[in-house]
Amino acid sequence: MSRYHETYANWQKNPDKFWEDAAQAIDWIKPWNKLFDPDAGVYGSWFVGAECNTCYNALDRHIAAGRGDQIALIHDSPITGALRKYTFNEVYEEVAALATVLTDRGVRKGDPVVIYMPMVAEAAFAMLACARIGAPHSVVFGGFASKELATRVEDVKAAAIISASCGIEPGRTIAYKPLLDGAIDLCTHEPDCCIILQRPQLECDLVEGRDIDYREAVDAAKAEKRFTDCVAVQATDPLYILYTSGTTGQPKGVVRDNGGHMVALAWSMGNEFGIEPGETFWAASDVGWVVGHSYIVYGPLLIGATTILFEGKPVGTPDAGTFWRIISEHKVRSFFTAPTAFRAIKKEDPDGEFIRKYDLSAFRCLFLAGERADPETVKWAEDKLRKPVVDHWWQTEIGYPVSQNPYGLGLLPQRYGSPGVIMPGFEVHILDDEGRRVEKPGTLGNVVIKLPLPPGCLPTLWNADARFFEAYLSEFPGYYKTADAGFIDKDGYLFIMSRTDDIINVAGHRLSTGAMEEVVAEHPAVAECAVIGISDPLKGQVPCGFIVLNRGARQTEEEIEKEIIASIREKIGAVAALKKVVVVLRLPKTRSGKILRATMQKIANNGEWVVPPTIDDPDVLDEIGRALDERNRRAVSA
Ligand code: COA
Ligand code: AMP
Numbered sequence: 001m002s003r004y005h006e007t008y009a010n011w012q013k014n015p016d017k018f019w020e021d022a023a024q025a026i027d028w029i030k031p032w033n034k035l036f037d038p039d040a041g042v043y044g045s046w047f048v049g050a051e052c053n054t055c056y057n058a059l060d061r062h063i064a065a066g067r068g069d070q071i072a073l074i075h076d077s078p079i080t081g082a083l084r085k086y087t088f089n090e091v092y093e094e095v096a097a098l099a100t101v102l103t104d105r106g107v108r109k110g111d112p113v114v115i116y117m118p119m120v121a122e123a124a125f126a127m128l129a130c131a132r133i134g135a136p137h138s139v140v141f142g143g144f145a146s147k148e149l150a151t152r153v154e155d156v157k158a159a160a161i162i163s164a165s166c167g168i169e170p171g172r173t174i175a176y177k178p179l180l181d182g183a184i185d186l187c188t189h190e191p192d193c194c195i196i197l198q199r200p201q202l203e204c205d206l207v208e209g210r211d212i213d214y215r216e217a218v219d220a221a222k223a224e225k226r227f228t229d230c231v232a233v234q235a236t237d238p239l240y241i242l243y244t245s246g247t248t249g250q251p252k253g254v255v256r257d258n259g260g261h262m263v264a265l266a267w268s269m270g271n272e273f274g275i276e277p278g279e280t281f282w283a284a285s286d287v288g289w290v291v292g293h294s295y296i297v298y299g300p301l302l303i304g305a306t307t308i309l310f311e312g313k314p315v316g317t318p319d320a321g322t323f324w325r326i327i328s329e330h331k332v333r334s335f336f337t338a339p340t341a342f343r344a345i346k347k348e349d350p351d352g353e354f355i356r357k358y359d360l361s362a363f364r365c366l367f368l369a370g371e372r373a374d375p376e377t378v379k380w381a382e383d384k385l386r387k388p389v390v391d392h393w394w395q396t397e398i399g400y401p402v403s404q405n406p407y408g409l410g411l412l413p414q415r416y417g418s419p420g421v422i423m424p425g426f427e428v429h430i431l432d433d434e435g436r437r438v439e440k441p442g443t444l445g446n447v448v449i450k451l452p453l454p455p456g457c458l459p460t461l462w463n464a465d466a467r468f469f470e471a472y473l474s475e476f477p478g479y480y481k482t483a484d485a486g487f488i489d490k491d492g493y494l495f496i497m498s499r500t501d502d503i504i505n506v507a508g509h510r511l512s513t514g515a516m517e518e519v520v521a522e523h524p525a526v527a528e529c530a531v532i533g534i535s536d537p538l539k540g541q542v543p544c545g546f547i548v549l550n551r552g553a554r555q556t557e558e559e560i561e562k563e564i565i566a567s568i569r570e571k572i573g574a575v576a577a578l579k580k581v582v583v584v585l586r587l588p589k590t591r592s593g594k595i596l597r598a599t600m601q602k603i604a605n606n607g608e609w610v611v612p613p614t615i616d617d618p619d620v621l622d623e624i625g626r627a628l629d630e631r632n633r634r635a636v637s638a
Pocket of ligand 1: 169284340344506573
């Protein structure tokens with residue numbers, strides 16, 4: 001019997017008691033004066049007046065409780081062949097020594113630190129070292145190139161940057177240092193120092209006076225036993241800032257506080273993911289995404305579980321059996337990845353032959369998130385793994401599952417296409433475009449969460465309270481707008497169908513078409529452009545650019561396309577996966593000049609579309625269809 005309904009009802013009846021009980025899982029330096037203060041912050045603040053330290057809760061207290069020799073973190077890197085296990089004691093020494101290096105360079109409580117790292121253990125150590133000294137970290141995904149990195153360094157006003165000499169992707173080594181130096185050149189704000197981890201695959205030159213060698217500095221601090229203690233921070237102080245795509249090229253700095261975040265994550269580890277202290281949990285994501293923050297680093301360590309940092313791909317490193325090898329070798333209890341990874345595995349190993357080669361007896365449950373889990377992939381995984389498969393829905397802003405089949409509380413019947421029921425702490429509604437509650441189950445509308453958001457969700461955007469209010473709270477007063485469209489069925493299962501803004505989801509990566517449009521528009525041959533997401537069987541969605549050429553543009557369409565693709569890779573990163581640019585005579589617009597991206601998307605996806613009544617000239621839509629067909633024919637004949 002699932003405890004879900006009873007637990008949700010308990011939260012509804014007495015939310016204060018629910019969160020007070022959950023907060024017992026955390027060690028506080030000073031208790032809170034007010035559990036929730038509706039007058040603090042933009043919509044209220046949790047655990048006001050409390051003092052705590054997230055790094056202390058993730059490391060020191062487990063050591064004090066006798067877990068020092070337990071493995072805390074495993075770095076498994078099939079792409080380099082490296083495997084290294086760190087006990088809680090060892091992680092503590094790495095982190096407390098790096099905290100010393102940071103403070104030696106003048107980084108203090110409240111100073112933001114950008115972390116631009118590949119999937120190495122030092123990325124997690126860097127996050128924890130920042131948490132230790134109360135310096136909010138801002139991790140930038142290693143797949144982003146200079147421009148995206150620069151935007152973040154500039155917006156956050158980084159006091160220091162922690163980075164590495166290179167990242168490694170299948171078949172190529174990516175030199176990070178030129179990207180980092182290029183980004184710093186683009187900024188008006190310059191960080192005081194860069195701490196660079198030299199990787200043996202490709203070392204880099206250090207800038208004298210600014211750069212320091214990560215390993216040398218940390219080892220020196222360790223040798224001298226100069227370990228920095230945790231500082232007390234307010235529960236409401238920022239632990240981190242994580243930039244996420246907005247509708248424009250200016251990403252949004254999602255702020256996460258210390259206290260509420262710890263309480264929410266610790267609660268989710270047991271009740272949602274079913275993980276106990278001492279067990280191994282693995283999220284095969286990247287520290288550059290929210291999944292990496294919540295479920296590679298903080299969630300598992302906060303409860304004294306073992307976590308895995310995986311540097312590799314679901315296929316090709318070396319084969320479609322990598323996931324099963326790791327699950328079997330490290331006795332992973334619960335595993336979390338994106339549906340796209342499963343689609344990649346299914347393509348390579350449709351009969352699941354690799355799965356049968358490994359002993360998965362310790363493995364209990366597969367968790368999927370980051371994009372819609374298509375029923376076919378879920379069923380394939382259930383069939384081949386013979387384990388429960390749990391889809392769950394949340395976002396960078398929220399930090400942990402809003403909707404799930406709560407494995408830890410006891411599974412409810414599976415409903416394909418739905419991430420599940422609503423988790424305690426959240427009251428989710430569907431509103432129509434006028435902001436009215438949709439009463440009839442199954443009616444599609446805007447998915448919103450009733451305020452206040454529970455502990456652990458974003459209190460605001462970095463240095464941008466007004467933008468936070470405008471982007472999330474203003475359209476539907478009293479609610480947080482998720483910018484997802486969906487419905488709730490008669491049994492309370494939520495279905496997420498699409499975004500209501502210009503964000504697309506490419507292989508589980510959240511990307512802004514607005515940011516891509518800004519880069520496409522910089523091409524000298526382009527008069528105007530639109531980037532939309534089109535369906536892709538592997539990645540869910542991929543971007544497709546539509547451009548109108550300047551009169552007199554001399555290059556061929558192929559040449560222009562190639563240059564635009566290269567420019568997106570250089571400025572945003574290869575991860576944007578823009579592979580197609582279509583030349584059109586005109587873009588479809590409303591009479592007020594707004595580009596009709598949603599209609600273009602339907603045409604490109606061969607879906608049903610109707611001519612919008614506001615369109616200026618309906619003939620443009622046929623032109624779009626024809627240009628796309630022509631571009632697709634060109635790809636086939638090539
Ligand atoms: N650093 C530098 N480049 C990176 C990168 C990183 N951290 N991550 C991806 N890239 C590059 C890739 O090398 C690739 O470059 P290419 O166009 O030159 O080949 C490009 O960005 C696209 O990468 P990716 O999205 O990984 O696509 P892929 O075709 O290489 O692999 C999958 C497809 C499905 C295997 C892969 O997307 C995947 O594992 N997805 C899971 C994503 C995930 O876990 N998301 C987190 C949400 S929970
Ligand atoms: P991110 O902030 O990168 O985690 O992306 C969040 C967005 O990804 C959500 O707003 C959804 O659009 C989408 N998403 C994430 N998980 C799911 C899921 N389980 N089902 C459907 N969409 C999802």
